[in-house]
Amino acid sequence: MSRKFERKTRELLGGAGEPGGVAGGGMTGGLTVGSDRLFGTSAGFPHVVELDLDRVHRNPDQPRRHFDEAELRGLASSIERHGLQNPILVRPLPQGEYLLIGGERRVRAHEMLGRKTVFAILTSGDPDEIGLIDNVQRVDLNAVEYAAALARLIDKHGYTHDELAAVVGRDRTDVTKLLAIMSLPAEMREEYATAFAHVSRSVMIEIAAAPAELRAELWERAKEGASVKAVRQAKRDHAQGAAAEATPPEPGPKEAMRSLQASVKRxxxxxxxxxxxxxxxxxxxxxxxxxxxxxxxxxxxxxxxxxxxxx
The missing domain is CATH 1.10.1220 (Arc Repressor Mutant)
Incomplete structure (x- = not known):
C-alpha cells in the first residue's frame, strides 16, 4: 500500500493510528480519542460522535452524483433494523457546523427514517480525496462518477497520474484509463449516469479507448448488454475493416496497361x-x-x- 494512500486512509478514519495521540482524551485528526484500559482499545482508536443532522452540510463536490431510490430504501430499512454500522465522515466548520465528507447515502437514509441525529467520525485532510476514498472503500462509484472525481482532484491539486494513483491506491495505468472516460461525449456520459449506470467500468473504458467514429456504435451495443469481450471484438473488426479499406484494390487490365506504359518509358x-x-x-x-x-x-x-x- 502506498504511503499517500495509508495517510489518506488514516485521515478517513479520523487520524487513527497517527503518532502523537494522547491517552485519556487527546486529540488526533480532529477527533477525541483515548485509551480504554478495560477493553484494551488503542489510544489512536477513533471515537464516534452523535451530531444533529441539521448541522451537517452537504459537500457540493462529493463524488457520487446519482442515488438509486430503491437502494436508499433498502439502506434505510437496514439502518432501522440493525443501526448504523458505518458512521458518516464529517469535517468541522466554524460555529459548530460540519461538512459532510463521506456518507451521503447514509444521511439520506436517516432523513427517510425521520432521524434527527447521526453518528459521525470527525476527519481532516482534503475533502475531495477523503470523500473519494470513502466511496471507493464502501460503495463503488459508477464509471463516470469515479472518472469525474479523479478529474476534479487533478484540477484542484495539479496531480500527475502517478501522484493521483498513489493518493487513491490504484495503478497508474488504471487511473489513466478511467480518466479517459471523461473524453466521451457529454450526452453519452449523461445517458450512462441516468439510465445505464449498470454498464461496467471495463466496458466504458473500452469505449473511451475506441476511435471517435466507433464510440457511438459501441455505446449502443453496451446499452443492449454487450460484454467487454464483445466490445473488444467489435473494435478488432473495425480495425481490420479500416485496414482493408486502406489497402488499394488490384488494378484492372486498363490500369495495369497504363502503368506498364509509364514504367516502360521510364x-x-x-x-x-x-x-x-x-x-x-x-x-x-x-x-x-x-x-x-x-x-x-x-x-x-x-x-x-x-x-x-x-x-
Whole structure:
C-alpha cells in the first residue's frame, strides 16, 4: 500500500493510528480519542460522535452524483433494523457546523427514517480525496462518477497520474484509463449516469479507448448488454475493416496497361542514360536486367502466339 494512500486512509478514519495521540482524551485528526484500559482499545482508536443532522452540510463536490431510490430504501430499512454500522465522515466548520465528507447515502437514509441525529467520525485532510476514498472503500462509484472525481482532484491539486494513483491506491495505468472516460461525449456520459449506470467500468473504458467514429456504435451495443469481450471484438473488426479499406484494390487490365506504359518509358530513359555513359553494371544490377529481359521476352512470345492463333 502506498504511503499517500495509508495517510489518506488514516485521515478517513479520523487520524487513527497517527503518532502523537494522547491517552485519556487527546486529540488526533480532529477527533477525541483515548485509551480504554478495560477493553484494551488503542489510544489512536477513533471515537464516534452523535451530531444533529441539521448541522451537517452537504459537500457540493462529493463524488457520487446519482442515488438509486430503491437502494436508499433498502439502506434505510437496514439502518432501522440493525443501526448504523458505518458512521458518516464529517469535517468541522466554524460555529459548530460540519461538512459532510463521506456518507451521503447514509444521511439520506436517516432523513427517510425521520432521524434527527447521526453518528459521525470527525476527519481532516482534503475533502475531495477523503470523500473519494470513502466511496471507493464502501460503495463503488459508477464509471463516470469515479472518472469525474479523479478529474476534479487533478484540477484542484495539479496531480500527475502517478501522484493521483498513489493518493487513491490504484495503478497508474488504471487511473489513466478511467480518466479517459471523461473524453466521451457529454450526452453519452449523461445517458450512462441516468439510465445505464449498470454498464461496467471495463466496458466504458473500452469505449473511451475506441476511435471517435466507433464510440457511438459501441455505446449502443453496451446499452443492449454487450460484454467487454464483445466490445473488444467489435473494435478488432473495425480495425481490420479500416485496414482493408486502406489497402488499394488490384488494378484492372486498363490500369495495369497504363502503368506498364509509364514504367516502360521510364526504363527506356534510364537504359539510354546507362548506354551513353557506359557505366559498369555490378553483378546485382546485371542480374536484375537479365530477369527483366526474360519477363519481357515471355510477354512478347505470348503476344506473338496470340496474334498467330488469331490469324
Amino acid at each position: 526504363i527506356m530513359r534510364d537504359v539510354a542514360v546507362v548506354r551513353e555513359q557506359r557505366r559498369h553494371l555490378d553483378p546485382d544490377n546485371r542480374e536484375r536486367l537479365m530477369r527483366l529481359r526474360a519477363e519481357i521476352d515471355a510477354i512478347l512470345e505470348e503476344v506473338d502466339d496470340g496474334v498467330e492463333s488469331g490469324a
